[in-house]
Amino acid sequence: MTVKSTNPQGALGVETVGMTMRFGGFTALDHVSVGVAPGSFHALLGENGAGKSTLVKCMMGFYHASEGQLMVGGHEVEVPDPRAAHALGLGMVYQHFTLVPSLTAAENLVISRGDTPQVIDWRAESENLRAFMAKMPFSVPLDQPVRALAAGEKQKLEILKQLYLGRKFLILDEPTSVLTLEEADEVLGHVRSLCEAGQISVLMITHKFREVTAYADEVSVLRRGKLVGAGKVADLSHADMAAMMMGDQAPAAPADRAGQSGAPVLSVSGARALDRSGLKDVTIDALNVREREIVGIAGISGNGQMEFMEILTGQRPVKAGSIVVNGTSYHATREEARINCVRYLPEEPLHNACAPKMSVTENIAFRSFDMNGSGTRFWLSNSEMRCRAAELVEAFKVKTASLDSQMASLSGGNVQRAVLARELTGEVDLLIISNPCFGLDFSAVAEIRARIMDARNKGAAVLLMSEDLDEILELADRVLVMSEGRIAYECRADEADVATIGHHMGGHA
Amino acid sequence: MADQPLTGGGTGVFAADGWQAALARRSEAVLIPLGALLAGFLVFSLFLLILGKSPAEFFALVYKAGFGTWFSWQNTLSRTAPLLFAALCVALPARLGLVVIGGEGAIVLGGVMAGGLAGAITGLPGPLAIPLLALTGGLAGAAWIGAVGALRHYRGVNETIASLLMAYIAIALMNHLVEGPLRDPASLNKPSTAPLADHLRIGDMPGMDVHWGLAVGIVCCLLSWVLIERTTWGFAARVAGGNVRAAQVQGLPVGRLIVGFTALGGAFAGLAGAFEVAAVHGSANGSLATGYGYTGILIAFLARHNPLALIPVAILLAGFEASSGLVQRRMGLPDATTLVLQGFVFIAILLSDTLYGRLRIFAPERWGRG
Numbered sequence: 001m002t003v004k005s006t007n008p009q010g011a012l013g014v015e016t017v018g019m020t021m022r023f024g025g026f027t028a029l030d031h032v033s034v035g036v037a038p039g040s041f042h043a044l045l046g047e048n049g050a051g052k053s054t055l056v057k058c059m060m061g062f063y064h065a066s067e068g069q070l071m072v073g074g075h076e077v078e079v080p081d082p083r084a085a086h087a088l089g090l091g092m093v094y095q096h097f098t099l100v101p102s103l104t105a106a107e108n109l110v111i112s113r114g115d116t117p118q119v120i121d122w123r124a125e126s127e128n129l130r131a132f133m134a135k136m137p138f139s140v141p142l143d144q145p146v147r148a149l150a151a152g153e154k155q156k157l158e159i160l161k162q163l164y165l166g167r168k169f170l171i172l173d174e175p176t177s178v179l180t181l182e183e184a185d186e187v188l189g190h191v192r193s194l195c196e197a198g199q200i201s202v203l204m205i206t207h208k209f210r211e212v213t214a215y216a217d218e219v220s221v222l223r224r225g226k227l228v229g230a231g232k233v234a235d236l237s238h239a240d241m242a243a244m245m246m247g248d249q250a251p252a253a254p255a256d257r258a259g260q261s262g263a264p265v266l267s268v269s270g271a272r273a274l275d276r277s278g279l280k281d282v283t284i285d286a287l288n289v290r291e292r293e294i295v296g297i298a299g300i301s302g303n304g305q306m307e308f309m310e311i312l313t314g315q316r317p318v319k320a321g322s323i324v325v326n327g328t329s330y331h332a333t334r335e336e337a338r339i340n341c342v343r344y345l346p347e348e349p350l351h352n353a354c355a356p357k358m359s360v361t362e363n364i365a366f367r368s369f370d371m372n373g374s375g376t377r378f379w380l381s382n383s384e385m386r387c388r389a390a391e392l393v394e395a396f397k398v399k400t401a402s403l404d405s406q407m408a409s410l411s412g413g414n415v416q417r418a419v420l421a422r423e424l425t426g427e428v429d430l431l432i433i434s435n436p437c438f439g440l441d442f443s444a445v446a447e448i449r450a451r452i453m454d455a456r457n458k459g460a461a462v463l464l465m466s467e468d469l470d471e472i473l474e475l476a477d478r479v480l481v482m483s484e485g486r487i488a489y490e491c492r493a494d495e496a497d498v499a500t501i502g503h504h505m506g507g508h509a
Numbered sequence: 510m511a512d513q514p515l516t517g518g519g520t521g522v523f524a525a526d527g528w529q530a531a532l533a534r535r536s537e538a539v540l541i542p543l544g545a546l547l548a549g550f551l552v553f554s555l556f557l558l559i560l561g562k563s564p565a566e567f568f569a570l571v572y573k574a575g576f577g578t579w580f581s582w583q584n585t586l587s588r589t590a591p592l593l594f595a596a597l598c599v600a601l602p603a604r605l606g607l608v609v610i611g612g613e614g615a616i617v618l619g620g621v622m623a624g625g626l627a628g629a630i631t632g633l634p635g636p637l638a639i640p641l642l643a644l645t646g647g648l649a650g651a652a653w654i655g656a657v658g659a660l661r662h663y664r665g666v667n668e669t670i671a672s673l674l675m676a677y678i679a680i681a682l683m684n685h686l687v688e689g690p691l692r693d694p695a696s697l698n699k700p701s702t703a704p705l706a707d708h709l710r711i712g713d714m715p716g717m718d719v720h721w722g723l724a725v726g727i728v729c730c731l732l733s734w735v736l737i738e739r740t741t742w743g744f745a746a747r748v749a750g751g752n753v754r755a756a757q758v759q760g761l762p763v764g765r766l767i768v769g770f771t772a773l774g775g776a777f778a779g780l781a782g783a784f785e786v787a788a789v790h791g792s793a794n795g796s797l798a799t800g801y802g803y804t805g806i807l808i809a810f811l812a813r814h815n816p817l818a819l820i821p822v823a824i825l826l827a828g829f830e831a832s833s834g835l836v837q838r839r840m841g842l843p844d845a846t847t848l849v850l851q852g853f854v855f856i857a858i859l860l861s862d863t864l865y866g867r868l869r870i871f872a873p874e875r876w877g878r879g
Contacts, residue, residue, distance in 0.1 A: 355751025
């Protein structure tokens with residue numbers, strides 16, 4: 001694809017040619033060529049881990065590509081660091097705000113400039129800013145502290161900041177993820193008009209097909225680090241985009257699945273809690289997980305999965321609704337978890353399920369240290385803890401230098417093995433899992449999935465939340481899709497249609 | 510980090526087991542604070558040199574006045590008791606990851622409550638009344654610092670700031686009580702509660718000029734160590750201190766642990782106040798707020814919040830306090846010199862915190878690697 005260099009109003013054309021990025025043996029980006037014409041609005045679609053962030057980080061100079069070139073305005077350029085990218089007129093707007101909340105919009109704009117003098121002449125600066133704002137198609141109040149602005153206003157200010165800094169090519173990294181629908185439409189509408197006026201070109205990372213159709217001219221789709229599709233938005237339907245994003249993937253050969261699902265173990269009805277922003281609710285209207293069944297919850301991260309996990313572990317207060325395990329009301333106390341054999345595998349186990357500075361022995365004892373047979377105990381038994389740790393480390397092949405080593409000294413795969421050893425030993429009625437294989441290598445992934453399937457075959461009810469759709473399709477008996485804090489879709493795994501699931505993950509029901 | 514095979518192949522054989530590895534792990538917790546202590550002394554020596562004083566003379570005097578004779582040992586040990594209690598008030602919450610620095614408030618409040626009660630129960634025999642005084646002091650301290658823990662857990666109030674500010678409130682409360690409702694009209698130039706009846710006073714241990722507070726303090730340290738290292742409650746507290754999210758996922762009662770451990774620490778500090786009143790001053794007055802609570806912070810940090818290690822560290826710091834009078838007279842240094850020394854040592858201790866896990870000699874996991 002050849003891209004015209006610039007247009008008269010200054011918007012830059014930017015193109016990657018055969019961009020490749022390898023991290024050790026892992027290829028995150030495989031010969032990706034994406035061209036953004038001057039003044040166009042280009043969308044970059046893909047699942048989590050498809051390589052979108054890697055691509056833009058290479059363009060912005062955060063990473064140095066292993067192979068391939070970056071063309072800016074028709075010339076090949078070197079971008080050793082983000083500062084060089086800025087000098088070329090490339091700017092980036094992040095998912096989360098990078099403004100100083102206690103400063104006003106004007107102050108934020110002025111300090112963002114690299115050449116701010118030691119003593120700032122505020123009168124001259126504010127005149128300049130007013131003149132600048134007058135030329136812009138939209139504006140924000142300049143003299144209010146940024147923390148008083150709504151999320152949409154903040155995002156507009158982020159974009160204005162890029163224009164103020166003279167950027168002619170903007171990368172927007174999921175710019176609407178913290179905005180309401182109306183705010184998103186307003187912000188993207190303004191961006192679109194800037195593109196049409198030829199002032200900037202835009203490359204926007206997104207998961208939302210709706211935004212692509214409504215605002216973008218062209219789209220490129222990444223999957224597993226490869227460019228798998230590209231074209232004019234006008235020529236593509238949502239179904240086409242979903243198919244490209246998910247690929248024509250057949251679910252991986254499922255691990256051996258044995259036995260029929262039985263009675264419900266976990267029932268959630270009408271459970272409602274505030275999400276992490278404190279502004280919206282996460283609501284689970286009705287969810288059942290039966291024994292000998294894996295229910296997979298798919299979805300893009302940040303759609304309420306973390307909050308749902310915290311509701312189930314008792315870390316997030318519930319405003320309404322009920323959670324029932326084995327027929328009785330459940331509040332995630334230690335005693336209830338013990339009686340009902342409920343086990344948790346939170347994501348990032350070192351961060352959420354371990355004490356990094358305690359020893360491997362102690363970490364493995366977290367669930368059982370106060371158990372003495374079927375009763376509880378007051379005096380700790382260090383010898384029993386040690387025996388148990390030695391047995392489990394052996395059985396689950398946890399590689400550790402010593403049982404006394406700090407948990408933090410283990411590799412990611414071995415931390416997860418140690419946590420699995422702790423949680424999967426003994427009878428398990430209900431297993432609640434979040435992203436169990438995130439960041440692990442292939443061999444560890446296969447082993448951990450096999451253990452989860454094994455727990456299911458032994459009779460456990462398993463609730464699996466994962467951002468990896470392949471993982472869900474491989475393991476689950478039933479697939480749910482979570483979007484915008486709700487369960488948006490449900491189907492049986494053997495009847496699952498990837499495009500339909502992708503459709504619902506993209507928030508387009 | 511890639512998964513590297515570190516096991517020796519056989520069952521139960523680990524690359525970093527054995528006595529060298531065990532020794533290395535244990536010595537980290539001893540040698541780093543010791544190094545920090547020496548670094549603090551070194552900086553303090555420079556400070557003395559700048560003042561034109563001799564560091565050698567200073568440390569010789571400290572040795573002489575704090576540890577040189579049986580007489581100086583007794584002086585040091587009498588000052589050790591309140592320091593042990595005050596340090597426990599920092600060390601126990603610290604195992605849950607809380608930095609409580611307001612033990613002074615619990616000491617003062619425990620003292621004034623015990624002093625006030627003593628006037629009301631002069632009719633009771635000593636063996637009954639004295640435990641009652643100790644209990645009252647302990648409960649007052651427990652309520653005070655337990656409230657700090659409750660504020661922390663249920664309302665998200667920073668425990669460090671809350672405990673510090675509550676110490677000022679406690680001191681103001683004591684001043685109000687000893688100058689107002691509880692004041693003994695006979696105490697003219699130093700407002701105090703009525704002097705304790707003789708049979709309510711706590712005496713010295715046999716054969717020495719050191720009151721029973723020292724023995725009780727040491728026993729409390731031992732019991733605290735057992736609680737933390739040998740009971741399931743202590744283990745649960747260590748899990749919550751190590752990672753509160755992991756403790757919540759395991760269903761551990763984090764709120765109860767926080768309130769319980771802060772209250773226990775406060776009870777020890779309150780006990781210190783009761784001992785100061787019943788064994789040292791004979792009545793509750795402004796002398797209760799002499800900074801034991803703040804020295805206790807330094808002791809707890811130097812001892813890495815290990816209740817057993819508190820004992821030697823408290824004796825060392827008590828020796829410095831015991832010698833300050835002699836240092837003042839002989840070297841012409843002001844009373845605040847001891848505070849300067851404590852300040853330098855404290856900064857060194859806080860800096861040394863960044864060294865844990867960094868030094869390869871203490872990490873047997875990294876011995877074999879490049």
